[in-house]
Amino acid sequence: MRKVTVLGATGSIGQNTIDLIARAPDDYDVVALTGGANIQQLADDARRLGANLAVTAHEEKLDDLSSALAGSGVEVAAGSRAIAEAAARPADWVMSAIVGSAGLAPGIEALKQGATLALANKETLVCAGSLVLETAKAHNARLLPVDSEHSAVFQALVGEDIDAVERVIITASGGAFRDWPLEDLANATVEQASSHPNWDMGQRITIDSASMFNKALEVIETKEYFSVSPTQIEVVVHPESIVHAMVGYRDGAVIAHLGAPDMRHAIGYALHWPQRRNLPVERLDLTKLGQLNFKSPDLTRYPALKLAWDVMDRGGLAGSVFNAAKERALDHFIARHISFTDMADAVAAVLDRFDASDGLIDAEMTLDNVQKTDHLARQWVDDTVVERAG
Numbered sequence: 001m002r003k004v005t006v007l008g009a010t011g012s013i014g015q016n017t018i019d020l021i022a023r024a025p026d027d028y029d030v031v032a033l034t035g036g037a038n039i040q041q042l043a044d045d046a047r048r049l050g051a052n053l054a055v056t057a058h059e060e061k062l063d064d065l066s067s068a069l070a071g072s073g074v075e076v077a078a079g080s081r082a083i084a085e086a087a088a089r090p091a092d093w094v095m096s097a098i099v100g101s102a103g104l105a106p107g108i109e110a111l112k113q114g115a116t117l118a119l120a121n122k123e124t125l126v127c128a129g130s131l132v133l134e135t136a137k138a139h140n141a142r143l144l145p146v147d148s149e150h151s152a153v154f155q156a157l158v159g160e161d162i163d164a165v166e167r168v169i170i171t172a173s174g175g176a177f178r179d180w181p182l183e184d185l186a187n188a189t190v191e192q193a194s195s196h197p198n199w200d201m202g203q204r205i206t207i208d209s210a211s212m213f214n215k216a217l218e219v220i221e222t223k224e225y226f227s228v229s230p231t232q233i234e235v236v237v238h239p240e241s242i243v244h245a246m247v248g249y250r251d252g253a254v255i256a257h258l259g260a261p262d263m264r265h266a267i268g269y270a271l272h273w274p275q276r277r278n279l280p281v282e283r284l285d286l287t288k289l290g291q292l293n294f295k296s297p298d299l300t301r302y303p304a305l306k307l308a309w310d311v312m313d314r315g316g317l318a319g320s321v322f323n324a325a326k327e328r329a330l331d332h333f334i335a336r337h338i339s340f341t342d343m344a345d346a347v348a349a350v351l352d353r354f355d356a357s358d359g360l361i362d363a364e365m366t367l368d369n370v371q372k373t374d375h376l377a378r379q380w381v382d383d384t385v386v387e388r389a390g
C-alpha cells in the first residue's frame, strides 16, 4: 500500500485527488488530510478513507474537528505548524493543494522527508523555485507537476532531450472576460470574475484566470520547473482548453498534449507516474470538436501577463513579492476595496517599490527571507489601497 497525504484536501484539487484515491481504497494508506474552514468535508473524508491524521489550518476550529471525528480513531490537530508537521510525516506521495503561499512551507517539509511531491500549488515554485528544487535534490525527493499545462509539458518531454527544446508553449483559456469590451473590465464584479468558461476550480484561481495572473504564475513556474529561459516560453490563448501545452523542438517538430479539461488527468498522471492507469475522464472526440482556435494574448486586456517576464528578469525574491502582492490585491478585490483592473496596477507598483528597496533584490533565498518579503509585499499593497482610498 502506498502511503499518501493530501494537503488542501477540502479544496477543488484536493477533492479531485480524493476522488481518485477513494476509487482504489486498497491501494492507499492515507497518512494525513489537511483543510481549512470546511471541517465537515475534512472529517467526512478522514473517516471514509481511514486517515491517521486530520488537520485544520484554523486553531479555533480544533474543537469542531475533534467533535466531528469523535470515536473515529483519527488523530486531530490545528494550525499552520500542525499542517507542516503533517507534511513531515513519512509518506510516499504528498499532494500539495493548499491555495497560496501558505502551501510553501508544508511542501518543503514533504520534500525533506523524501516524499514525491505532486505540485498543484504553483506558488511554491514561483515564490521559492531554487530553494525548493535544491531541497528536493538534497533529500532525494521528486517533484511532479500537477498544474495542467506543466503536466502537459512534462508528458511532451518524455524520452526527449531538454537541450533539444526550442520553446515551450502553454495555453490559456482567456478566462471569464476574454470577449468583454476592454472598457467594461474596470467594472467587472467578483461574481463575474469567479465564473470560468471551461474549468471548475477554486474561486481564487478562477479570478486569477480572468486577469491572467494565473498564467503569469504559470510562466514563472515553467521557467523554474523545466529550467528553460524566459525567452523560450510562449503563451497562446486557446478558448477550448483542449491543448494544454506544446513543446517545440529544434527540428521544428511540436509535440502537443490534448485532453478534456478535467484536473483528474494531471492529478492521476502524477499519482500513477511513471505508469499510466485508467482514469475516469471524458475521452476526446476531435470530430465532434471540429476545430481548435489559437490567438496571441492581448497585453492591454491582460497586463498581469507581461509582469511575469519583468519578475523573471529581476529573479531572486521577486517571485515571492509578485505572488504575495497578487494574493493581497486579490483579497482587496474580493472584499470590493479595489476594481478588477486595479489589481495589476497595484502589483506593478509593488514591484517598483521592491526595485527601490536596498538589500532586498540581492537577498539570499531562504524560507525566512521568502516569508519576510511575502509579508512586506502584502503590506505595500495595503499601503497602495489606503492611498487610493484617501
Ligand code: NDP
Residues within 6 Å of the ligand: 007, 008, 009, 010, 011, 012, 013, 014, 034, 035, 036, 037, 038, 039, 057, 080, 083, 096, 097, 098, 099, 100, 102, 103, 120, 121, 122, 123, 146, 147, 148, 199, 200, 201, 202, 203, 204, 205, 263
Ligand atoms: P481551493 O480554494 O479550492 O482549495 C484550497 C485548499 O487549501 C482548501 O483545502 C482550503 O481549505 C485550504 N486552505 C486555504 N487556506 C489555507 C491556509 N492558509 N493554510 C492551509 N490550508 C488552506 O483551491 P484549488 O484547489 O483551486 O487550488 C489549490 C492550488 O492548486 C492552488 O495553488 C491553485 O493555484 C492550484 N491549481 C488549481 C487548479 C484547479 O483546477 N483548481 C489547477 C491548477 C493548479 P478550506 O477550503 O477547508 O478552507
Ligand code: MG
Residues within 6 Å of the ligand: 147, 148, 149, 218
Ligand atoms: Mg494551469
